[in-house]
Amino acid sequence: MIEAVGLTKRYGDKTAVYNLSFQVRPGAVTGFLGPNGSGKSTTMRMILGLDNPTAGHVTIGGYPYRRLPNAPRQVGALLDAKAVHGGRSARNHLLSLAQLSGIPARRVDEVLGVVGLQDVAGRRSKGFSLGMGQRLGIAAALLGDPQVLLFDEPVNGLDPEGILWVRNLMKSLAAEGRTVFVSSHLMSEMALTADHLIVIGRGQLLSDMSVKDFISANSADFARVRTPDTEPQLREKLTSALTEAGGQVLPEQDGALRVTGLPLPRISDIAHDSGVRLWELSPHQASLEEAYMRMTQGAVDYRSVADQKAGLQQPLPPGAQPPMPVPGQGQPGWYAPPPPQQGGQPFPAPQGTPGPYGAPAAPGGQPSPNPYAQPAPQGGAPGGPAAEPPAQPAQPPAQPAAAPAAPATAPATNPTKSEDAR
Amino acid sequence: MSTAAQVVRSEWTKIRSVASTVWTLSLALVVTVALGMLISALAKNEFGGMGVRDRLSFDPTFISFAGTGLGQLAMIVFGVLVVANEYSTGMIRTSLAAVPQRGTFLFSKIAVATVLALVVGMATSVLAFFLGQAMLGDLGASIGDPGVLRAVVGGGLYMTLIAVFSMGVAAMLRSPMLSLAVLMPFFFLISNILANVSATEKIGRFLPDQAGSRVMEVVTPIGDDTPYGPWGGLGIMVLWVIAALAGGYAVLKRRDA
Numbered sequence: 196m197i198e199a200v201g202l203t204k205r206y207g208d209k210t211a212v213y214n215l216s217f218q219v220r221p222g223a224v225t226g227f228l229g230p231n232g233s234g235k236s237t238t239m240r241m242i243l244g245l246d247n248p249t250a251g252h253v254t255i256g257g258y259p260y261r262r263l264p265n266a267p268r269q270v271g272a273l274l275d276a277k278a279v280h281g282g283r284s285a286r287n288h289l290l291s292l293a294q295l296s297g298i299p300a301r302r303v304d305e306v307l308g309v310v311g312l313q314d315v316a317g318r319r320s321k322g323f324s325l326g327m328g329q330r331l332g333i334a335a336a337l338l339g340d341p342q343v344l345l346f347d348e349p350v351n352g353l354d355p356e357g358i359l360w361v362r363n364l365m366k367s368l369a370a371e372g373r374t375v376f377v378s379s380h381l382m383s384e385m386a387l388t389a390d391h392l393i394v395i396g397r398g399q400l401l402s403d404m405s406v407k408d409f410i411s412a413n414s415a416d417f418a419r420v421r422t423p424d425t426e427p428q429l430r431e432k433l434t435s436a437l438t439e440a441g442g443q444v445l446p447e448q449d450g451a452l453r454v455t456g457l458p459l460p461r462i463s464d465i466a467h468d469s470g471v472r473l474w475e476l477s478p479h480q481a482s483l484e485e486a487y488m489r490m491t492q493g494a495v496d497y498r499s500v501a502d503q504k505a506g507l508q509q510p511l512p513p514g515a516q517p518p519m520p521v522p523g524q525g526q527p528g529w530y531a532p533p534p535p536q537q538g539g540q541p542f543p544a545p546q547g548t549p550g551p552y553g554a555p556a557a558p559g560g561q562p563s564p565n566p567y568a569q570p571a572p573q574g575g576a577p578g579g580p581a582a583e584p585p586a587q588p589a590q591p592p593a594q595p596a597a598a599p600a601a602p603a604t605a606p607a608t609n610p611t612k613s614e615d616a617r
Numbered sequence: 618m619s620t621a622a623q624v625v626r627s628e629w630t631k632i633r634s635v636a637s638t639v640w641t642l643s644l645a646l647v648v649t650v651a652l653g654m655l656i657s658a659l660a661k662n663e664f665g666g667m668g669v670r671d672r673l674s675f676d677p678t679f680i681s682f683a684g685t686g687l688g689q690l691a692m693i694v695f696g697v698l699v700v701a702n703e704y705s706t707g708m709i710r711t712s713l714a715a716v717p718q719r720g721t722f723l724f725s726k727i728a729v730a731t732v733l734a735l736v737v738g739m740a741t742s743v744l745a746f747f748l749g750q751a752m753l754g755d756l757g758a759s760i761g762d763p764g765v766l767r768a769v770v771g772g773g774l775y776m777t778l779i780a781v782f783s784m785g786v787a788a789m790l791r792s793p794m795l796s797l798a799v800l801m802p803f804f805f806l807i808s809n810i811l812a813n814v815s816a817t818e819k820i821g822r823f824l825p826d827q828a829g830s831r832v833m834e835v836v837t838p839i840g841d842d843t844p845y846g847p848w849g850g851l852g853i854m855v856l857w858v859i860a861a862l863a864g865g866y867a868v869l870k871r872r873d874a
Contacts, residue, residue, distance in 0.1 A: 243714045246873035261717040272714055278707030280635060287634035295627035295715040335711060 196221055196374060197242060197343065201251030204237050211237045212398040214251070219376045221342070224369045226389030226406070227378040230491050234398035235378040236274070239347050243272055255343055267296035271336035272345040276328035276352070281321030285312055285331050288320060292335050306334040325352025333361070343374040350384060362388045382487035386410070396491045413486030418459050420466075421451040421475035429471045436469040437462065451475065624716055624725035632699065632729060641695035642733070645776065646741045649688025653745040656683040657752035664756055676836035677758040678768045681749020685772065685830065686805075688741065689779045692734065693800050696783030699730040700865070701793035713874050723869050727784050727862065731777060738776030742769050764835040771832030771851060779804070782825055782858045788865025829854030
């Protein structure tokens with residue numbers, strides 16, 4: 196059992212971890228999720244007594260790590276797969292660690308077999324791939340047959356077979372009643388491995404719940420309904436009919452509707468009764484990855500912006516159209532709105548959340564081509580004023596200042612600019 | 618088994634399983650002995666042309682240790698790498714997670730490296746003396762002459778203390794490159810300049826290598842006014858080493874790993 200209470204770590208005026216309290220229980224795999232730089236590794240180092248917290252404390256089995264009796268036999272950790280002397284062989288590396296913890300040397304060959312490195316045990320670890328390094332680090336963590344295991348990003352650099360192996364290893368360690376605490380920035384991986392999730396962003400706790408609860412709170416079935424682009428009034432009509440029937444309707448980026456609370460056949464019947472033609476009616480499930488990104492996106496420290504490629508691109512030939520961006524792709528910071536039946540956020544919003552759903556979506560007027568759209572004979576260009584949905588519950592008020600320049604316009608203006616400069 | 622014994626066993630595995638140990642220590646031995654022999658041979662040829670004053674100051678024992686100035690640089694590299702490699706590789710986190718008693722870890726580690734440096738240092742000193750005297754021929758000193766045995770033992774201790782001093786500095790600076798960039802020019806250039814320029818001479822001779830190397834002298838140069846004897850000089854060097862180790866321990870104890 197690992198218990199953190201009010202854990203805070205400051206480096207100068209930068210706060211890496213702030214007021215973090217959580218418990219990691221035995222008999223389960225606990226996933227520790229957060230974007231890069233969110234304080235996962237700092238927390239891990241504080242658990243192991245390597246870094247001293249500025250405030251608060253963290254204990255393992257009731258003891259601070261540095262006062263834990265026989266610590267290396269109780270706690271095993273993989274912090275950094277590259278933290279080995281490249282000139283030392285895998286076996287000697289593990290042997291020195293075993294001797295350091297008073298573990299008999301024969302255990303070294305046992306763990307080498309467990310992680311599948313027995314054939315390269317005599318080779319210098321300098322030549323190891325990242326995946327082999329991860330296996331070596333996992334072997335080091337298993338040396339003392341500990342009851343508490345900490346793994347910092349153990350699947351980085353592993354091949355699919357290795358990822359599956361790590362996943363099963365974590366589960367079997369937990370099934371033996373051990374405490375397993377695994378950090379990752381991959382929600383999809385944790386959804387498959389972990390029983391419990393602790394999500395942090397910018398060093399603060401965002402969510403602490405079981406994976407089952409996380410899935411039911413954040414991932415719900417919905418139907419995507421698309422009416423003909425050419426007749427925006429049909430969409431308004433269908434929206435009100437569906438709302439009347441008890442469904443919840445959210446407009447999507449590209450003009451489709453996201454409907455929850457109504458089964459697909461019922462949606463079809465309502466559309467038929469209202470005389471609305473449908474171009475699409477499809478079942479979907481909001482992915483956990485999406486839920487996680489939405490949860491942490493206000494707390495991401497390192498975010499890419501659209502590559503402007505100023506002056507690097509060939510000017511487009513006269514009359515050619517710049518490529519249109521695909522909705523939801525290449526638009527940093529845009530995520531689909533959350534499942535609406537939750538009626539809000541099941542978790543505290545991170546600081547500085549721009550919109551009501553924390554999603555700095557692009558303004559509604561941005562042209563976003565519908566993949567089903569045919570060239571319209573008259574008027575209704577996609578995304579034109581008439582195509583605006585009547586009710587916009589999920590439309591954020593304005594584009595936040597943090598969001599990058601609208602990617603749709605950037606490639607269009609830059610070639611001309613660079614041409615003018617010549 | 619006590620924690621210290623565990624660290625000692627582990628450190629012995631670590632130190633014997635990297636190539637840099639063999640390279641640095643054998644380089645220290647070969648450079649010191651070979652350069653000592655070369656300079657001894659040159660000194661024998663020049664003895665005939667020396668003045669009375671130089672002949673009276675002629676110290677065959679000290680001449681055979683003339684390679685120490687260069688050979689000690691390899692000892693510095695050994696001492697720095699033993700400690701700072703833990704930081705440059707990140708092993709320090711794994712090590713301190715296994716041994717949360719940081720003082721026990723650091724001093725057991727340094728003890729292992731010190732014993733190894735002492736063995737190599739003594740072998741270097743003995744070899745440098747006897748091969749140097751062989752080069753000097755009938756000008757050479759005998760191990761039974763007064764003060765000579767002290768100089769030979771002192772030479773081995775000097776090499777060892779240089780390595781331990783480097784370990785302390787590396788524990789403070791926590792980076793192999795930074796530690797070498799500080800120690801190499803200091804011992805190769807700055808200390809020599811400070812000790813030989815008359816304005817700074819009085820301070821310069823209290824530097825660790827200048828004070829410590831006094832133990833290898835048998836014949837005191839004429840007009841020498843150094844305020845300490847051979848063992849006194851080595852004592853000054855020991856104080857420097859203790860200060861470096863205390864600094865390294867304080868840094869390890871206080872700072873995040």
